[in-house]
Amino acid sequence: MRQLQRRTFTVILAGAGLAAAWSPLARAQAAGKKLVIGFAQTGAESEWRTANTESVKAAAKAAGHELKFSDAQQKQENQIKAIRSFITQKVDVIILAPLVTTGWDTVLKEAKAAKIPVILESRNVVVKDTSTWTTFIGSDFVEEGRRAAQWLLDNTKNTTGTVNIVELQGTVGSDPAIDRKKGFDEVLKGNARYKVIRSQTGDFTRAKGKEVMEAFLKAEGKKINVLYAHNDDMAIGAIQAIEEAGLKPGKDILVIGVAAVKGAFEAMIAGKMNVSVECNPLLGPQLMEAAAKAAAGQTLPRWIKTIEGVFPAEVAAKEFPNRKY
Known part of the structure; x- marks a missing residue:
């Protein structure tokens, strides 16, 4: 086959960052109550995941919330143990970045029974009872x-x-x-x-x-x-x-x-x-806003999408200074 040649491709969505400005209601809720949030992360397997973790930690700190962080080291059983620990500690909200889609039914039912809202971030789950999680924040x-x-x-x-x-x-x-x-x-x-x-x-x-x-x-x-x-x-x-x-x-x-x-x-x-x-990892601001609303008992959309684009090599040098991860 002839050598494939590159051609210029236009960026689909301008703007790589995730602004995610907080609503006045969420700001008031965050200011009125310091939340204790449990975060069950998959691990640190990539630049993306490291940036994702840093974004969540920074946003929690900025909001004045206490974040209990667990690195599962790419093992689902570690995430399940972390969630059960968060339930025992009676956190206000649990954030889960599920390693895989299945195997969450039992532990999410336990969180629901404890009346702790679970927010899925970056990856989704497949469970029989979809009421066991509150919202999914992430990409398409x-x-x-x-x-x-x-x-x-x-x-x-x-x-x-x-x-x-x-x-x-x-x-x-x-x-x-x-x-x-x-x-x-x-x-x-x-x-x-x-x-x-x-x-x-x-x-x-x-x-x-x-x-x-x-x-x-x-x-x-x-x-x-x-x-x-x-x-x-x-x-x-x-x-x-x-x-x-x-x-x-x-x-x-x-x-x-x-x-x-x-x-x-x-x-x-x-x-x-x-x-x-x-695939934007900077979900921290959106997660903190959702956590404040979930803790206040508000209904959230089932899927809160992130804003993303496509970056071909032709625009890389121009866009590189804007990258935050």
């Missing part, structure tokens, strides 16, 4: 997958031949991994020219992304035209593997990532990555 992962695929279609439409794609999936069973694959496949469906020839989990980590990409390269070699990684950390790890194989990332193999972290912008500026679909 299916749309992120669609945007990644649409960029690929737009930037390869003037090429000929089969486009062979390898995919680095996120953590098995996690909401973003399931939905980013779904959205990507949805857009490419019916277009026989685009083929996903290898797809395997890289567990959202840089080291695993490199390891799996090495295996892809050994199996498929120069047949690979495109890498689609479910997050930027895996993409950056894969870039190392591509270079070690004697190929040029961003040229010999187009590299598509998700998250739009600083590391991705640095890779794009260096010409080693082609595009990153934003």
Whole structure:
């Protein structure tokens, strides 16, 4: 197949940051009562997750709330233990970033029985009783997958031949991994020219992304035209593997990532990555506002979406100074 050429792509949504101004009501509630909030985080597996944690901690401090933080180190059982500990401590609100979508029914029922509202952040859950959680604050992962695929279609439409794609999936069973694959496949469906020839989990980590990409390269070699990684950390790890194989990332193999972290912008500026679909981790302000409302017994929307864009390499240098994560 002819070498795939990059083309300019316009940013879908201007503005990478999440302003999330507090409403006067939420400010009054936060000022009137210091909340004790339990936060069950997945871990610190990526730049994105670290920025997410820092955002929540900073927002809680700014609001004057006490945050009880638990790092699950990528283990669901640790998150379940943390939630039960928060229930025992009688916190006002629980924030959960679920590692995977299933396996939460029992512990969320326990939180509901204790009359503690649970706010899901960054990832969603699948439970029989949806009244066990209050709201989900996070991204539209299916749309992120669609945007990644649409960029690929737009930037390869003037090429000929089969486009062979390898995919680095996120953590098995996690909401973003399931939905980013779904959205990507949805857009490419019916277009026989685009083929996903290898797809395997890289567990959202840089080291695993490199390891799996090495295996892809050994199996498929120069047949690979495109890498689609479910997050930027895996993409950056894969870039190392591509270079070690004697190929040029961003040229010999187009590299598509998700998250739009600083590391991705640095890779794009260096010409080693082609595009990153934003997934904003700075959810702290939105979470604190929702926590104040939930603690006050207010009804919240089932899904509070974050504002995100798409950043191709052509705009990376200009946008880099604006990045906060």
